[in-house]
Amino acid sequence: MKFSTKEDIEAPIDAVFAMLCDFEGFERSAMRRGAEVQRVDTLRKPSVGMMWDAAFALRGKQRQVRIEMIKFDHPSEMELLSTSTGLSGTMRLELMALARNRTRVLVDFGLVPHNLSARLLVQSLKLAKSSLTKRYKLRVAEYAKSLEDRYTSGTAPQKP
Secondary structure, eight states: EEEEEEESSSSSSHHHHHHHHHHHHHHHHHTTTTOEEEEEOOOSSSSSOOOEEEEEEEEEEEEEEEEEEEEETTTTTEEEEETTTEEEEEEEEEEEETTTTTEEEEEEEEEOOOOOOHHHHHHHHHHHHHHHHHHHEEEEEHHHHHHHHHHHHHHHHHHH
């Protein structure tokens, strides 16, 4: 099951990529929402091999996920692989400079089930795909707008 969308951001590609590399900010955001997140690699700067273990409650069950950076091509692309019991997912972010101060971000997210219970979960998601796609596109658009606001306010990180 795949979701895909694109958004244009009024900011240079390097600034957008730097904001997308604010992994500590993502960790704090997940923890504020009740997840437990722990970085498990020893890398000093963003690159392939970065890993996190996360635990959170979803549909009444505690879930464990390992997230790994499998592609990191500054400033144009990064890909994350998440694996849990029976299910894996990939999130790919691709950036294209449209102009000096305008960047297009393509966000692809895919889920692949590996056992029967995960297949049932993905099948139920497929039944609601149109509403989930709308929510996905709305969330990506909101996040893109927040990146644009961070850039214009000067609160964006400068380098990944």
